[in-house]
Amino acid sequence: MNADAVISIVRQALEVAMLVAGPLLLASLVMGLLVSIFQAATQINEMTLTFIPKLLVMFVVLVLTGPWAVQLLVDYVVRLFGSIPTLVG
Secondary structure (H helix, E strand, O other), X not given: OOHHHHHHHXXXXXXXXXXXXXXXXHHXXXXXXXXHHHHHHHOOOOHHHHHHHHHHHHHHHHHXXXXXXXXXXXXXXXXXXHOHHHHHO
């Protein structure tokens, strides 16, 4: 196993991780921004106000993108396990 193979595996793993985490992080970021704007407009400075909307949005996004994310992870693992004989030999 050479350095190029290791770099390729790590690069693919990081790409899959970003693709899986991206929708959740983006939804959380947008909801946090909307709640912050609401808090600034109404001058309600309650820290727990941001928790419930973010939790609900992340749950909805996870339900919507969950099958796609699982399939992406399964495809990566199958490719990784399938390449073991070429990496070892």
